[in-house]
Amino acid sequence: MDPKTLRDAFSGLSVFFAVAHARSFTKAAARLGVSQTAVSHAVRALEARLGVSLLSRNSRNVTMTEAGEQLLANVAPQFEAIDTQLQALTELSNSPTGTIRITASDHAVRAVLMTKLKLFLPAHPGIKVELSTNSGFVDIVAERFDAGVRLGEAVAQDMIAVRIAADxxxxxxxxxxxxxxxxxxxxxxxxxxxxxxxxxxxxxxxxxxxxxxxxxxxxxxxxxxxxxxxxxxxxxxxxxxxxxxxxxxxxxxxxxxxxxxxxxxxxxxxxxxPGLHLYYPSRRQPSGAMALLIAALRV
Structure with missing residues (x-):
């Protein structure tokens, strides 16, 4: 595969994964910072290259075909792993950068995160932290969060949990x-x-x-x-x-x-x-930025 075809394939995959997770072309476009038309064109081009339909579209929502479900289940984890490794390579020669998305209760944000972020963010100007407050239990993998914060007893067993507050x-x-x-x-x-x-x-x-x-x-x-x-x-x-x-x-x-x-x-x-813990998927290697934040939050 020539370099341009490879770039196009990776671009199309990233757009497809964004639509699949958001179940919406509009939300995916907003998340990627591009137009809805660009998202639609990228997905159609990927479908044309693969020779299969990945998404079913109607006036109300977007659903995945069997081929789309298979692509998401089998390729998305490897795609995320590649992205993480590329980010890690970039950080070898530069200060860690990137956006870290965290879901947490408003109590966790007020009592712990904001206090520590006041010291962490000025020391790492290349790192952005997006906090989404939610008191419910969020599937951080499905919702594409890098981490979540909950009381220790509420953390699933397949997650790596780091204590960030006392009981x-x-x-x-x-x-x-x-x-x-x-x-x-x-x-x-x-x-x-x-x-x-x-x-x-x-x-x-x-x-x-x-x-x-x-x-x-x-x-x-x-x-x-x-x-x-x-x-x-x-x-x-x-x-x-x-x-x-x-x-x-x-x-x-x-x-x-x-x-x-x-x-x-x-x-x-x-x-x-049990005190508040930051948790993230055990199969996901933390980026350099995430590793720095974990070290800053850990107690």
Missing amino acids: APYAVVATPAYLQHHGMAQTPSDLLQHNCINLRLPTRGNLWAWEFAVDGREVNLRVDGQLVFNNTSEAVEAVLAGLGVAYLPAELVGQYVQSGQLLQMLEDFSPVW
């Missing part, structure tokens, strides 16, 4: 004014009589159960209240406004407990959760 106690908190009117909870079951601020997990769709340790056993309490959020930032604001009782990472509300803006309850019943 995390949770706290049940409310304002003094709220508790003066409704009373302090003495046991977890007392919370069933309170206006509790809930979190809904996007992936599962259900309300998150509050976990406590009672007489050496784990108790999952389904509480009720007027407010439900899908991340912790709004829950912090709501509890500070006196709108109910919240169950949140202690590091997010610790400053407000110390200042007296919030009071903590049920400390003897609140378990300690």
